[in-house]
Amino acid sequence: MNKIVYLVSAVLFSSSIFAQKEGFWDKERATTKEITLSAGKRALIKTEDLPVGTTEFVYRITILDESQKLTSSLVSVLKAIPDPTGISQGTAGAIHLTSAISGDDKCTFALFQEANAANLFLKEGKTDRACWEQKEKVNKDAKLISSSSLCLTNLPNLWFGFESQNWVMNQKIVLEVVPWVDYKASRGWDKTTKNEILNLAKKLPVVSKLTKKDAFYATFIENISKKYTYREYAQLLAVERSSAIEKLTEESLKGTGEVKVYYDIIRDQSNSAFQKGNYEEAISIIYTEMFAKNRATYLDYRILGDYYLYSKQFTKAEETYNKGIKLNPSEINFQLNLAHVYLFTDKISDAKDIHKKYAHESLSNGKTWIAQTKSDFKEFEKHRLPTDNFKRILRILE
Numbered sequence: 001m002n003k004i005v006y007l008v009s010a011v012l013f014s015s016s017i018f019a020q021k022e023g024f025w026d027k028e029r030a031t032t033k034e035i036t037l038s039a040g041k042r043a044l045i046k047t048e049d050l051p052v053g054t055t056e057f058v059y060r061i062t063i064l065d066e067s068q069k070l071t072s073s074l075v076s077v078l079k080a081i082p083d084p085t086g087i088s089q090g091t092a093g094a095i096h097l098t099s100a101i102s103g104d105d106k107c108t109f110a111l112f113q114e115a116n117a118a119n120l121f122l123k124e125g126k127t128d129r130a131c132w133e134q135k136e137k138v139n140k141d142a143k144l145i146s147s148s149s150l151c152l153t154n155l156p157n158l159w160f161g162f163e164s165q166n167w168v169m170n171q172k173i174v175l176e177v178v179p180w181v182d183y184k185a186s187r188g189w190d191k192t193t194k195n196e197i198l199n200l201a202k203k204l205p206v207v208s209k210l211t212k213k214d215a216f217y218a219t220f221i222e223n224i225s226k227k228y229t230y231r232e233y234a235q236l237l238a239v240e241r242s243s244a245i246e247k248l249t250e251e252s253l254k255g256t257g258e259v260k261v262y263y264d265i266i267r268d269q270s271n272s273a274f275q276k277g278n279y280e281e282a283i284s285i286i287y288t289e290m291f292a293k294n295r296a297t298y299l300d301y302r303i304l305g306d307y308y309l310y311s312k313q314f315t316k317a318e319e320t321y322n323k324g325i326k327l328n329p330s331e332i333n334f335q336l337n338l339a340h341v342y343l344f345t346d347k348i349s350d351a352k353d354i355h356k357k358y359a360h361e362s363l364s365n366g367k368t369w370i371a372q373t374k375s376d377f378k379e380f381e382k383h384r385l386p387t388d389n390f391k392r393i394l395r396i397l398e
Contacts, residue, residue: 049156053186074176097142105171118159188230279311
Protein backbone atom coordinates (compact mmCIF):
# COMPACT_ATOMS: atom_id res chain seq x y z
CA MET A 1 0.00 0.00 0.00
CA ASN A 2 2.84 2.39 0.91
CA LYS A 3 4.43 1.76 -2.50
CA ILE A 4 1.20 2.76 -4.22
CA VAL A 5 0.93 5.97 -2.20
CA TYR A 6 4.59 6.76 -2.95
CA LEU A 7 4.04 6.15 -6.67
CA VAL A 8 0.99 8.42 -6.79
CA SER A 9 2.85 11.14 -4.91
CA ALA A 10 5.80 10.86 -7.27
CA VAL A 11 3.56 11.14 -10.32
CA LEU A 12 1.79 14.20 -8.89
CA PHE A 13 5.13 15.79 -7.95
CA SER A 14 6.72 15.21 -11.37
CA SER A 15 3.63 16.42 -13.20
CA SER A 16 3.67 19.53 -11.02
CA ILE A 17 7.24 20.36 -12.07
CA PHE A 18 6.38 20.26 -15.76
CA ALA A 19 2.85 21.64 -15.53
CA GLN A 20 3.80 24.76 -13.62
CA LYS A 21 5.87 25.82 -16.58
CA GLU A 22 2.78 25.67 -18.80
CA GLY A 23 0.10 27.39 -16.75
CA PHE A 24 -1.80 27.60 -13.45
CA TRP A 25 -5.18 27.17 -11.82
CA ASP A 26 -6.47 30.73 -11.50
CA LYS A 27 -8.02 30.72 -8.03
CA GLU A 28 -8.26 34.52 -8.05
CA ARG A 29 -10.82 34.41 -10.85
CA ALA A 30 -12.57 31.23 -9.80
CA THR A 31 -16.35 31.21 -9.41
CA THR A 32 -18.14 30.00 -6.28
CA LYS A 33 -21.85 30.75 -6.19
CA GLU A 34 -24.77 29.29 -4.30
CA ILE A 35 -28.44 29.58 -5.20
CA THR A 36 -31.70 28.21 -3.93
CA LEU A 37 -33.89 26.84 -6.71
CA SER A 38 -37.60 26.20 -6.32
CA ALA A 39 -39.05 22.86 -7.39
CA GLY A 40 -39.46 22.60 -11.17
CA LYS A 41 -37.94 26.05 -11.79
CA ARG A 42 -34.96 27.19 -13.86
CA ALA A 43 -32.13 29.57 -12.98
CA LEU A 44 -29.00 31.04 -14.56
CA ILE A 45 -25.60 31.61 -13.00
CA LYS A 46 -23.06 33.68 -14.91
CA THR A 47 -19.51 32.75 -13.97
CA GLU A 48 -16.75 35.22 -13.31
CA ASP A 49 -15.19 36.23 -16.63
CA LEU A 50 -12.82 33.51 -17.82
CA PRO A 51 -9.38 35.15 -18.21
CA VAL A 52 -7.52 35.43 -21.49
CA GLY A 53 -5.49 32.26 -21.92
CA THR A 54 -8.09 29.91 -20.42
CA THR A 55 -7.57 26.61 -22.23
CA GLU A 56 -9.52 24.41 -19.80
CA PHE A 57 -11.75 24.82 -16.82
CA VAL A 58 -13.10 22.51 -14.15
CA TYR A 59 -16.61 22.84 -12.82
CA ARG A 60 -18.15 21.16 -9.82
CA ILE A 61 -21.87 21.20 -9.12
CA THR A 62 -23.24 20.01 -5.81
CA ILE A 63 -26.93 19.73 -4.89
CA LEU A 64 -27.30 19.99 -1.12
CA ASP A 65 -30.10 19.53 1.36
CA GLU A 66 -30.86 22.67 3.34
CA SER A 67 -28.75 21.65 6.34
CA GLN A 68 -25.69 20.44 4.39
CA LYS A 69 -22.44 22.26 3.70
CA LEU A 70 -19.46 21.53 1.43
CA THR A 71 -16.58 19.80 3.18
CA SER A 72 -13.89 21.35 0.94
CA SER A 73 -13.73 23.90 -1.84
CA LEU A 74 -12.87 23.03 -5.44
CA VAL A 75 -9.81 25.31 -5.32
CA SER A 76 -8.40 23.38 -2.35
CA VAL A 77 -8.98 20.08 -4.16
CA LEU A 78 -7.14 21.34 -7.25
CA LYS A 79 -4.00 22.06 -5.22
CA ALA A 80 -3.35 18.32 -5.33
CA ILE A 81 -3.83 18.22 -9.11
CA PRO A 82 -1.19 20.53 -10.62
CA ASP A 83 -2.45 20.49 -14.19
CA PRO A 84 -5.54 19.41 -16.19
CA THR A 85 -3.93 16.11 -17.23
CA GLY A 86 -4.28 14.95 -13.65
CA ILE A 87 -8.02 15.08 -14.18
CA SER A 88 -8.36 14.00 -17.76
CA GLN A 89 -5.96 11.06 -17.71
CA GLY A 90 -7.28 9.19 -14.72
CA THR A 91 -10.33 8.56 -12.58
CA ALA A 92 -8.60 9.44 -9.29
CA GLY A 93 -8.59 13.16 -10.00
CA ALA A 94 -12.18 13.16 -11.19
CA ILE A 95 -13.33 11.32 -8.07
CA HIS A 96 -11.64 13.87 -5.82
CA LEU A 97 -13.35 16.67 -7.71
CA THR A 98 -16.83 15.45 -6.86
CA SER A 99 -18.28 16.48 -3.54
CA ALA A 100 -17.80 14.26 -0.55
CA ILE A 101 -21.35 15.14 0.39
CA SER A 102 -24.53 15.75 -1.57
CA GLY A 103 -28.25 15.63 -1.00
CA ASP A 104 -31.03 13.59 -2.49
CA ASP A 105 -32.24 16.48 -4.67
CA LYS A 106 -31.40 16.39 -8.38
CA CYS A 107 -31.23 18.74 -11.36
CA THR A 108 -30.26 18.93 -15.01
CA PHE A 109 -28.13 21.74 -16.42
CA ALA A 110 -26.51 23.16 -19.54
CA LEU A 111 -23.67 25.57 -20.35
CA PHE A 112 -24.05 28.56 -22.66
CA GLN A 113 -21.60 31.03 -24.17
CA GLU A 114 -24.15 33.59 -25.32
CA ALA A 115 -26.55 35.64 -23.21
CA ASN A 116 -29.40 35.21 -25.70
CA ALA A 117 -29.09 31.43 -25.66
CA ALA A 118 -28.91 31.39 -21.86
CA ASN A 119 -32.00 33.62 -21.54
CA LEU A 120 -33.90 31.42 -23.99
CA PHE A 121 -33.18 28.45 -21.74
CA LEU A 122 -34.39 30.43 -18.73
CA LYS A 123 -37.69 31.29 -20.45
CA GLU A 124 -38.43 28.17 -22.47
CA GLY A 125 -35.98 25.51 -21.31
CA LYS A 126 -34.37 25.21 -24.76
CA THR A 127 -30.85 23.77 -24.82
CA ASP A 128 -30.26 23.47 -28.57
CA ARG A 129 -27.72 26.33 -28.40
CA ALA A 130 -25.88 24.97 -25.37
CA CYS A 131 -22.18 24.20 -25.65
CA TRP A 132 -22.52 21.42 -23.05
CA GLU A 133 -25.53 19.70 -21.55
CA GLN A 134 -26.12 17.30 -18.70
CA LYS A 135 -29.43 15.63 -19.55
CA GLU A 136 -29.36 13.02 -16.79
CA LYS A 137 -30.68 14.01 -13.39
CA VAL A 138 -27.73 14.39 -11.00
CA ASN A 139 -27.15 15.42 -7.42
CA LYS A 140 -23.48 16.19 -8.08
CA ASP A 141 -21.20 16.48 -11.07
CA ALA A 142 -17.64 17.52 -11.90
CA LYS A 143 -15.91 17.71 -15.26
CA LEU A 144 -12.95 19.14 -17.08
CA ILE A 145 -13.95 21.16 -20.14
CA SER A 146 -11.02 21.40 -22.55
CA SER A 147 -10.11 23.73 -25.40
CA SER A 148 -11.73 21.35 -27.89
CA SER A 149 -15.14 22.28 -26.47
CA LEU A 150 -17.33 25.01 -27.92
CA CYS A 151 -17.59 26.38 -24.38
CA LEU A 152 -14.24 28.12 -24.80
CA THR A 153 -14.87 29.84 -28.12
CA ASN A 154 -16.38 33.06 -26.77
CA LEU A 155 -14.25 34.16 -23.84
CA PRO A 156 -14.84 35.56 -21.32
CA ASN A 157 -18.53 34.64 -21.13
CA LEU A 158 -20.08 31.53 -19.64
CA TRP A 159 -23.53 30.83 -18.17
CA PHE A 160 -24.76 27.74 -16.34
CA GLY A 161 -28.47 27.08 -16.71
CA PHE A 162 -30.08 24.84 -14.05
CA GLU A 163 -33.48 23.16 -13.98
CA SER A 164 -34.74 21.62 -10.76
CA GLN A 165 -36.04 18.07 -11.02
CA ASN A 166 -37.76 18.20 -7.63
CA TRP A 167 -41.50 18.04 -7.53
CA VAL A 168 -42.03 19.75 -4.18
CA MET A 169 -38.96 20.79 -2.22
CA ASN A 170 -36.54 23.64 -2.89
CA GLN A 171 -32.92 22.70 -3.51
CA LYS A 172 -29.60 24.40 -2.81
CA ILE A 173 -27.10 24.39 -5.70
CA VAL A 174 -23.42 25.19 -5.29
CA LEU A 175 -21.50 25.97 -8.49
CA GLU A 176 -17.72 26.14 -8.56
CA VAL A 177 -15.66 26.91 -11.67
CA VAL A 178 -11.87 27.17 -11.76
CA PRO A 179 -10.08 28.13 -15.03
CA TRP A 180 -6.72 26.74 -16.12
CA VAL A 181 -4.69 29.58 -17.64
CA ASP A 182 -1.98 28.68 -20.13
CA TYR A 183 0.95 31.09 -19.78
CA LYS A 184 1.51 31.40 -23.52
CA ALA A 185 -2.17 31.70 -24.42
CA SER A 186 -2.71 34.26 -21.64
CA ARG A 187 -0.69 36.76 -23.67
CA GLY A 188 -3.65 36.99 -26.02
CA TRP A 189 -1.90 36.08 -29.25
CA ASP A 190 -4.26 33.68 -30.99
CA LYS A 191 -4.88 33.18 -34.70
CA THR A 192 -7.14 36.24 -34.95
CA THR A 193 -4.80 38.66 -33.18
CA LYS A 194 -1.75 37.36 -35.04
CA ASN A 195 -3.56 37.91 -38.34
CA GLU A 196 -4.15 41.50 -37.26
CA ILE A 197 -0.39 41.97 -36.92
CA LEU A 198 0.25 40.13 -40.18
CA ASN A 199 -2.06 42.53 -42.05
CA LEU A 200 -0.24 45.44 -40.44
CA ALA A 201 3.14 44.03 -41.49
CA LYS A 202 2.00 43.60 -45.09
CA LYS A 203 1.24 47.34 -45.30
CA LEU A 204 4.70 48.49 -44.16
CA PRO A 205 6.52 50.40 -46.96
CA VAL A 206 9.64 48.27 -46.65
CA VAL A 207 7.83 45.02 -47.51
CA SER A 208 7.58 45.70 -51.24
CA LYS A 209 11.39 45.68 -51.48
CA LEU A 210 12.01 42.55 -49.43
CA THR A 211 13.04 39.24 -50.96
CA LYS A 212 12.22 37.23 -47.82
CA LYS A 213 8.75 38.52 -47.04
CA ASP A 214 7.43 35.42 -45.24
CA ALA A 215 10.51 35.27 -43.00
CA PHE A 216 10.00 38.93 -42.11
CA TYR A 217 6.29 38.43 -41.34
CA ALA A 218 7.02 35.49 -39.03
CA THR A 219 9.83 37.32 -37.23
CA PHE A 220 7.76 40.51 -36.89
CA ILE A 221 4.84 38.63 -35.32
CA GLU A 222 7.19 36.76 -33.00
CA ASN A 223 8.95 39.93 -31.86
CA ILE A 224 5.79 41.91 -31.20
CA SER A 225 4.13 39.03 -29.32
CA LYS A 226 7.25 38.66 -27.13
CA LYS A 227 7.41 42.34 -26.26
CA TYR A 228 3.71 42.90 -25.58
CA THR A 229 0.62 41.01 -24.54
CA TYR A 230 -2.18 41.71 -26.99
CA ARG A 231 -3.93 43.79 -24.34
CA GLU A 232 -0.79 45.91 -23.84
CA TYR A 233 -0.40 46.36 -27.58
CA ALA A 234 -4.06 47.34 -28.05
CA GLN A 235 -3.79 50.00 -25.32
CA LEU A 236 -0.79 51.79 -26.85
CA LEU A 237 -1.38 55.37 -27.91
CA ALA A 238 -1.00 56.08 -31.63
CA VAL A 239 2.43 57.70 -31.15
CA GLU A 240 3.57 54.84 -28.91
CA ARG A 241 2.39 52.24 -31.39
CA SER A 242 4.11 54.02 -34.29
CA SER A 243 7.40 54.09 -32.37
CA ALA A 244 7.05 50.44 -31.34
CA ILE A 245 6.34 49.32 -34.91
CA GLU A 246 9.38 51.20 -36.21
CA LYS A 247 11.69 49.58 -33.66
CA LEU A 248 10.23 46.11 -34.15
CA THR A 249 10.42 46.45 -37.94
CA GLU A 250 14.11 47.23 -37.72
CA GLU A 251 14.70 44.43 -35.21
CA SER A 252 12.86 41.94 -37.42
CA LEU A 253 14.78 42.98 -40.53
CA LYS A 254 18.04 42.51 -38.66
CA GLY A 255 16.83 39.02 -37.81
CA THR A 256 16.14 38.19 -41.45
CA GLY A 257 19.29 39.88 -42.76
CA GLU A 258 17.50 42.56 -44.80
CA VAL A 259 17.82 45.62 -42.59
CA LYS A 260 19.82 47.39 -45.33
CA VAL A 261 16.62 47.53 -47.40
CA TYR A 262 14.98 49.51 -44.60
CA TYR A 263 17.92 51.90 -44.31
CA ASP A 264 18.02 52.38 -48.08
CA ILE A 265 14.43 53.62 -47.99
CA ILE A 266 15.51 56.32 -45.54
CA ARG A 267 18.46 57.19 -47.76
CA ASP A 268 16.16 57.39 -50.77
CA GLN A 269 13.83 59.75 -48.87
CA SER A 270 16.69 62.07 -48.01
CA ASN A 271 18.07 61.90 -51.55
CA SER A 272 14.64 62.78 -52.93
CA ALA A 273 14.63 65.96 -50.82
CA PHE A 274 18.20 66.70 -51.92
CA GLN A 275 17.38 66.35 -55.62
CA LYS A 276 14.59 68.89 -55.17
CA GLY A 277 17.07 71.36 -53.70
CA ASN A 278 15.74 70.95 -50.15
CA TYR A 279 19.17 70.55 -48.59
CA GLU A 280 18.19 71.14 -44.98
CA GLU A 281 15.34 68.64 -45.22
CA ALA A 282 17.72 66.08 -46.72
CA ILE A 283 20.21 66.69 -43.92
CA SER A 284 17.47 66.44 -41.28
CA ILE A 285 16.19 63.09 -42.61
CA ILE A 286 19.57 61.40 -42.84
CA TYR A 287 20.80 62.79 -39.53
CA THR A 288 17.63 62.10 -37.53
CA GLU A 289 16.98 58.62 -38.90
CA MET A 290 20.51 57.31 -39.38
CA PHE A 291 22.89 59.17 -37.07
CA ALA A 292 20.68 60.01 -34.10
CA LYS A 293 19.42 56.41 -34.01
CA ASN A 294 22.91 54.89 -34.28
CA ARG A 295 22.20 53.33 -37.67
CA ALA A 296 24.83 55.18 -39.68
CA THR A 297 27.54 53.36 -41.62
CA TYR A 298 30.50 54.89 -43.46
CA LEU A 299 28.14 55.23 -46.46
CA ASP A 300 25.95 57.63 -44.48
CA TYR A 301 28.97 59.79 -43.66
CA ARG A 302 29.54 60.15 -47.39
CA ILE A 303 25.92 61.07 -47.98
CA LEU A 304 25.73 63.59 -45.12
CA GLY A 305 29.10 65.05 -46.09
CA ASP A 306 27.86 65.56 -49.66
CA TYR A 307 24.75 67.36 -48.42
CA TYR A 308 26.91 69.70 -46.36
CA LEU A 309 29.22 70.22 -49.33
CA TYR A 310 26.44 71.11 -51.78
CA SER A 311 24.81 73.40 -49.21
CA LYS A 312 28.19 75.15 -48.79
CA GLN A 313 28.61 74.08 -45.16
CA PHE A 314 32.23 73.25 -45.88
CA THR A 315 33.49 72.97 -42.29
CA LYS A 316 30.81 70.41 -41.45
CA ALA A 317 31.48 68.59 -44.70
CA GLU A 318 35.21 68.29 -43.90
CA GLU A 319 34.47 67.07 -40.37
CA THR A 320 31.97 64.47 -41.63
CA TYR A 321 34.29 63.12 -44.34
CA ASN A 322 37.13 62.74 -41.83
CA LYS A 323 34.87 60.71 -39.53
CA GLY A 324 33.99 58.51 -42.51
CA ILE A 325 37.68 57.94 -43.22
CA LYS A 326 38.15 56.64 -39.66
CA LEU A 327 35.32 54.15 -40.22
CA ASN A 328 36.61 52.97 -43.59
CA PRO A 329 40.16 54.16 -44.41
CA SER A 330 40.24 52.18 -47.67
CA GLU A 331 37.26 54.07 -49.15
CA ILE A 332 39.12 56.65 -51.26
CA ASN A 333 35.87 58.40 -52.19
CA PHE A 334 36.38 60.26 -48.92
CA GLN A 335 39.77 61.48 -50.15
CA LEU A 336 38.19 62.85 -53.32
CA ASN A 337 35.47 64.51 -51.23
CA LEU A 338 38.11 66.15 -49.03
CA ALA A 339 39.90 67.40 -52.14
CA HIS A 340 36.65 69.06 -53.21
CA VAL A 341 36.25 70.70 -49.78
CA TYR A 342 39.82 72.08 -49.99
CA LEU A 343 39.09 73.34 -53.49
CA PHE A 344 36.15 75.40 -52.21
CA THR A 345 38.00 76.68 -49.13
CA ASP A 346 41.05 77.96 -50.98
CA LYS A 347 43.34 75.17 -49.82
CA ILE A 348 44.41 74.51 -53.40
CA SER A 349 47.77 73.00 -52.56
CA ASP A 350 46.12 70.44 -50.23
CA ALA A 351 43.59 69.58 -52.96
CA LYS A 352 46.37 69.17 -55.53
CA ASP A 353 48.33 66.85 -53.21
CA ILE A 354 45.35 64.53 -52.87
CA HIS A 355 44.67 64.49 -56.63
CA LYS A 356 48.32 63.71 -57.40
CA LYS A 357 48.31 60.83 -54.89
CA TYR A 358 45.16 59.11 -56.16
CA ALA A 359 44.92 60.19 -59.82
CA HIS A 360 45.52 56.67 -61.12
CA GLU A 361 43.23 54.89 -58.64
CA SER A 362 39.74 53.52 -59.23
CA LEU A 363 36.85 54.10 -56.87
CA SER A 364 34.47 51.56 -55.32
CA ASN A 365 31.78 52.46 -57.86
CA GLY A 366 34.03 51.31 -60.72
CA LYS A 367 34.85 54.76 -62.05
CA THR A 368 38.41 56.02 -62.31
CA TRP A 369 39.50 58.87 -60.09
CA ILE A 370 39.75 61.20 -63.10
CA ALA A 371 36.32 60.27 -64.49
CA GLN A 372 34.67 60.74 -61.09
CA THR A 373 36.37 64.12 -60.62
CA LYS A 374 35.08 65.40 -63.95
CA SER A 375 31.60 64.07 -63.19
CA ASP A 376 31.61 65.78 -59.79
CA PHE A 377 32.68 69.10 -61.32
CA LYS A 378 29.69 69.00 -63.68
CA GLU A 379 27.36 68.40 -60.70
CA PHE A 380 28.93 71.28 -58.81
CA GLU A 381 28.24 73.59 -61.76
CA LYS A 382 24.56 72.51 -61.77
CA HIS A 383 24.32 73.35 -58.08
CA ARG A 384 26.06 76.71 -58.59
CA LEU A 385 29.13 76.02 -56.55
CA PRO A 386 32.24 78.17 -57.34
CA THR A 387 34.11 76.84 -60.39
CA ASP A 388 37.13 79.14 -60.34
CA ASN A 389 39.69 76.47 -59.47
CA PHE A 390 38.35 73.57 -61.54
CA LYS A 391 40.81 74.11 -64.40
CA ARG A 392 43.79 74.09 -62.07
CA ILE A 393 42.78 70.62 -60.85
CA LEU A 394 41.98 69.29 -64.33
CA ARG A 395 45.42 70.29 -65.57
CA ILE A 396 46.98 68.07 -62.94
CA LEU A 397 44.80 65.12 -63.95
CA GLU A 398 45.49 65.51 -67.66
